[in-house]
Amino acid sequence: MELYRLTIHALQEKIRNGEVSALQIAESVFSRIDAVEGLVHSYIRLMKEEALEAAARADETIKKGGIQPLTGIPIALKDIVCTRGIPTTCGSHILHQFVPPYNATVVEKLAAAGAVFVGKTNMDEFAMGSSTETSYFGPTRNPWDPERIPGGSSGGSATAVAADECIASIGSDTGGSIRQPAALCGVVGMKPTYGRVSRFGLIAFASSLDQIGPFTKDVEDCAIMMNVLAGYDPKESTSVKAEVPDYRRFIGRDLQGWKIGIPKEYFIDGIDPEVSAAVAKTIETVRQCGASIVEISLQHTKYCVAVYYIIAPAEASSNLARYDGVRYGFRAADARDLSEMYQKTRRQGFGAEVKRRIMIGTYALSAGYYDAYYGKASQVRALIRRDFDEAFAQCDVILTPTTPTPAFKIGEKTDDPLQMYLSDIFTISANLAGIPGISVPCGFSASGLPIGVQFLAGHFEEGKLLQVASAYEKSAAVEKRRPAL
Amino acid sequence: MDFETVIGLEVHAQLLTDTKIFCNCSTQFGAAPNSHACPVCLGMPGVLPVLNKKVVEYAMKMALATHCTINGQNVFARKNYFYPDLPKGYQISQFAYPLAEHGYIMIETGEGPRKIGITRIHMEEDAGKLIHDDHNPVSYVDLNRTGVPLIEIVGEPDIRSPEEAAEYLRRLHEILVYLDICDGNMEEGSFRCDANVSIRPRGQKEFGTRTELKNMNSFRNVQRALEYEVRRQQYLVENGEKIVQETRLWDDAQGVTNPMRSKEEAHDYRYFPDPDLVPVVVDEAWVADICAGMPELPQAKRERFVNDYQIPAYDAGVLTADKALAEYYEEVVKLCGKPKIASNWVMGDVLKFLNEEKKSIRECPVSAKSLADMIGLIEQGTISGKIAKEVIADMYATGKPPQDIIKEKGLVQITDEGELVKTVTAIIAANPKQLADYRGGKEKLFGFFVGQVMKATQGKANPQMVNDLLKKMLA
Numbered sequence: 001m002e003l004y005r006l007t008i009h010a011l012q013e014k015i016r017n018g019e020v021s022a023l024q025i026a027e028s029v030f031s032r033i034d035a036v037e038g039l040v041h042s043y044i045r046l047m048k049e050e051a052l053e054a055a056a057r058a059d060e061t062i063k064k065g066g067i068q069p070l071t072g073i074p075i076a077l078k079d080i081v082c083t084r085g086i087p088t089t090c091g092s093h094i095l096h097q098f099v100p101p102y103n104a105t106v107v108e109k110l111a112a113a114g115a116v117f118v119g120k121t122n123m124d125e126f127a128m129g130s131s132t133e134t135s136y137f138g139p140t141r142n143p144w145d146p147e148r149i150p151g152g153s154s155g156g157s158a159t160a161v162a163a164d165e166c167i168a169s170i171g172s173d174t175g176g177s178i179r180q181p182a183a184l185c186g187v188v189g190m191k192p193t194y195g196r197v198s199r200f201g202l203i204a205f206a207s208s209l210d211q212i213g214p215f216t217k218d219v220e221d222c223a224i225m226m227n228v229l230a231g232y233d234p235k236e237s238t239s240v241k242a243e244v245p246d247y248r249r250f251i252g253r254d255l256q257g258w259k260i261g262i263p264k265e266y267f268i269d270g271i272d273p274e275v276s277a278a279v280a281k282t283i284e285t286v287r288q289c290g291a292s293i294v295e296i297s298l299q300h301t302k303y304c305v306a307v308y309y310i311i312a313p314a315e316a317s318s319n320l321a322r323y324d325g326v327r328y329g330f331r332a333a334d335a336r337d338l339s340e341m342y343q344k345t346r347r348q349g350f351g352a353e354v355k356r357r358i359m360i361g362t363y364a365l366s367a368g369y370y371d372a373y374y375g376k377a378s379q380v381r382a383l384i385r386r387d388f389d390e391a392f393a394q395c396d397v398i399l400t401p402t403t404p405t406p407a408f409k410i411g412e413k414t415d416d417p418l419q420m421y422l423s424d425i426f427t428i429s430a431n432l433a434g435i436p437g438i439s440v441p442c443g444f445s446a447s448g449l450p451i452g453v454q455f456l457a458g459h460f461e462e463g464k465l466l467q468v469a470s471a472y473e474k475s476a477a478v479e480k481r482r483p484a485l
Numbered sequence: 486m487d488f489e490t491v492i493g494l495e496v497h498a499q500l501l502t503d504t505k506i507f508c509n510c511s512t513q514f515g516a517a518p519n520s521h522a523c524p525v526c527l528g529m530p531g532v533l534p535v536l537n538k539k540v541v542e543y544a545m546k547m548a549l550a551t552h553c554t555i556n557g558q559n560v561f562a563r564k565n566y567f568y569p570d571l572p573k574g575y576q577i578s579q580f581a582y583p584l585a586e587h588g589y590i591m592i593e594t595g596e597g598p599r600k601i602g603i604t605r606i607h608m609e610e611d612a613g614k615l616i617h618d619d620h621n622p623v624s625y626v627d628l629n630r631t632g633v634p635l636i637e638i639v640g641e642p643d644i645r646s647p648e649e650a651a652e653y654l655r656r657l658h659e660i661l662v663y664l665d666i667c668d669g670n671m672e673e674g675s676f677r678c679d680a681n682v683s684i685r686p687r688g689q690k691e692f693g694t695r696t697e698l699k700n701m702n703s704f705r706n707v708q709r710a711l712e713y714e715v716r717r718q719q720y721l722v723e724n725g726e727k728i729v730q731e732t733r734l735w736d737d738a739q740g741v742t743n744p745m746r747s748k749e750e751a752h753d754y755r756y757f758p759d760p761d762l763v764p765v766v767v768d769e770a771w772v773a774d775i776c777a778g779m780p781e782l783p784q785a786k787r788e789r790f791v792n793d794y795q796i797p798a799y800d801a802g803v804l805t806a807d808k809a810l811a812e813y814y815e816e817v818v819k820l821c822g823k824p825k826i827a828s829n830w831v832m833g834d835v836l837k838f839l840n841e842e843k844k845s846i847r848e849c850p851v852s853a854k855s856l857a858d859m860i861g862l863i864e865q866g867t868i869s870g871k872i873a874k875e876v877i878a879d880m881y882a883t884g885k886p887p888q889d890i891i892k893e894k895g896l897v898q899i900t901d902e903g904e905l906v907k908t909v910t911a912i913i914a915a916n917p918k919q920l921a922d923y924r925g926g927k928e929k930l931f932g933f934f935v936g937q938v939m940k941a942t943q944g945k946a947n948p949q950m951v952n953d954l955l956k957k958m959l960a
Contacts, residue, residue: 082531102524104531203530208760236533237762315760318563321574322528342567365755374757
């Protein structure tokens with residue numbers, strides 16, 4: 001039996017029935033990794049030894065009857081969440097040997113829930129990218145077509161789930177970095193509300209936009225993961241003290257009386273026709289599930305990419321200042337003085353995309369330009385948020401394509417940053433507004449590439465997203481396939 | 486040309502919280518390097534700041550004490566620059582929305598009291614410290630001070646002389662220490678001052694080009710540096726040269742200011758709101774709570790001392806300069822009921838002894854009770870004021886109560902009229918010439934007889950009685 005193919009809930013049932021052990025599951029996942037990792041390159045670092053030990057401990061727990069929500073479930077972590085004693089690189093040369101002396105709060109929570117950590121997954125350097133091509137450790141390949149990118153920045157976490165190299169994984173989403181690769185790899189990916197999941201121990205890219213979320217094989221697993229991840233953390237000032245529901249209770253409900261908002265600004269020229277067709281079909285399916293469709297307007301949508309590419313680099317330029325070679329991480333050799341040490345360390349330690357964004361951000365915040373760029377962008381951001389507030393007065397959730405196209409070829413957009421930035425055109429708004437979003441598989445292109453649909457909801461309405469996504473997923477219309485690896 | 490000096494001061498005061506502003510590390514001074522440093526202090530990847538509420542409360546006290554308006558919403562911002570003592574590459578401070586604004590304090594000047602405006606008070610974190618190896622081209626970083634809470638108190642350019650500047654600093658310092666929110670130790674850097682100074686022809690409205698002075702670690706140095714800088718600027722203007730807007734460092738040994746390397750000050754700090762922190766919301770209830778816990782401030786205490794104890798303003802100023810001294814004085818007054826006499830003894834003898842040994846009133850061997858007892862003994866006529874001078878010196882040296890010292894040394898005043906008559910009779914008999922001269926009109930010789938009697942009684946004779954007897958017996 002290929003245990004690695006199963007979902008969290010399927011494995012949990014088998015564990016509870018005594019059909020399988022945590023160790024068997026872990027071994028199954030690592031045998032799968034042995035078989036496909038060379039093709040996909042999901043991981044920067046595997047934690048096989050630790051994983052097998054953790055699985056053995058999980059089996060002890062199971063024997064004692066103390067089973068937790070994730071006991072014995074192999075989970076992969078994006079290499080942007082800090083793991084105590086385990087190198088955490090953020091996909092960068094500058095941190096390639098950095099070993100944190102602390103765990104991210106999500107790592108603590110997952111461990112407490114019994115998770116078995118498989119390894120640290122590949123990503124765009126400092127989460128800056130949409131293709132996982134900017135990683136210092138080389139690109140990750142899309143399991144559906146190894147010539148293509150998996151999306152990014154959480155590409156490795158998406159492919160690890162899609163290629164069955166883990167059961168579920170953790171990513172981070174600053175402008176679409178969970179939802180976009182989830183769509184391009186044919187898995188479920190959720191970005192929760194800003195403040196819902198602790199950012200403590202998440203290496204910061206853009207602090208006001210970053211949010212941790214899960215990649216899973218189905219929507220029910222997403223709910224299981226959210227039950228573990230969500231909640232207030234006193235270590236984070238922007239964490240929100242809001243009640244966390246049992247997300248599993250949203251699974252399997254119908255959509256009677258629901259209103260699904262379709263924002264006209266998201267159905268624009270330039271969307272791949274196959275994506276358009278798949279999303280149109282999804283709208284029809286959701287209607288058949290009992291929901292009514294309403295057209296809505298998010299009038300400031302056209303400014304989202306511009307606003308994002310001011311705010312995110314501005315925050316990044318400050319967040320990445322700490323990588324100076326003084327206290328930890330890479331330090332360039334042969335500097336004659338302090339200023340040269342800074343310059344050489346950062347020149348050699350950061351890749352081109354990171355440097356580009358540091359420069360954009362530094363410029364946007366500098367004297368004489370702040371008001372025109374960062375100040376104005378912050379004002380427009382407030383308008384974008386208001387668009388959503390008004391929209392959610394008219395509908396329960398919003399439905400959009402997750403990405404304008406299916407996965408593109410490796411190298412296709414690396415020389416054209418603007419084209420690359422546009423692959424996040426539908427996902428960025430949720431980060432700017434701080435609202436939750438989920439991407440669910442909704443079909444395939446003629447050449448067999450997955451296509452995703454995105455649902456967005458109001459602040460702390462993850463339950464609604466799970467309800468609509470689960471209802472849609474369970475409808476007969478959705479085609480289930482596996483990558484031929 | 487007649488110039489007017491314009492000075493504005495920026496004061497950084499370290500707050501006396503037990504833990505740092507954004508983590509739980511201790512703020513204790515003098516610990517082994519980097520022993521009070523955690524991943525937050527080190528600016529490690531992924532760690533986050535959480536505001537220490539005590540810092541806001543302490544800062545609010547200072548804001549209220551300086552008549553500032555507290556902003557209901559104030560915002561932490563990042564001040565970005567690279568330096569090895571700044572682990573994150575930015576300092577968390579406040580910029581566009583500080584905690585408090587538009588305050589003032591009163592200072593005493595030659596021309597009477599003057600109001601000096603406070604532009605703003607904001608909270609921020611301190612940086613670490615670099616330690617340079619004297620023999621090798623190596624520098625070390627100590628991050629114990631990183632994240633120690635500071636308030637920056639930015640003053641208006643209302644100060645018109647270096648003396649006023651020193652006076653302003655003393656008043657601010659006094660308030661901080663009274664509030665128990667800063668230990669005021671300038672040598673350890675708990676109280677630091679930068680000065681902006683310019684000159685302009687008297688009567689001119691526009692400000693002249695200013696220079697910023699740094700590296701002054703005492704009130705005296707602030708005054709000296711400003712005096713030097715004012716002279717330097719006058720010299721430049723009088724010789725037709727231009728004043729350059731720059732930062733200058735005070736060189737204490739040479740007694741001059743020198744320009745800082747321009748590279749070190751060419752900063753664009755790129756302030757923006759810190760996305761890791763939420764705005765600090767201060768509601769009226771919180772302000773009321775802080776108000777209720779405010780101690781009596783030096784200004785109010787001085788006024789009360791003058792009114793209630795009927796002592797001169799000068800005395801009140803000296804006695805309230807240190808909160809503990811004021812408490813000591815009030816205790817003495819409470820026990821002896823003689824405010825002016827108590828003030829003389831505290832300001833005269835007690836402070837003189839303490840100053841000689843550079844001790845604070847907290848370390849004073851003479852308790853308030855002992856001093857009050859001694860004043861009582863003078864009032865009762867048990868000892869004379871003259872003997873008391875001797876007694877208090879012994880009290881300070883031994884810590885014993887005055888009664889014990891008087892008993893041990895046999896210093897009780899002679900008030901037995903019969904005994905005094907005997908002594909006076911003997912003195913008069915022994916000095917016939919002086920007696921004749923006195924009776925012949927040399928009234929100055931009265932003092933001679935007093936002296937002789939006191940000498941004969943080792944100063945123990947009651948002076949009033951000696952006077953009365955001599956007047957009677959010499960006539």
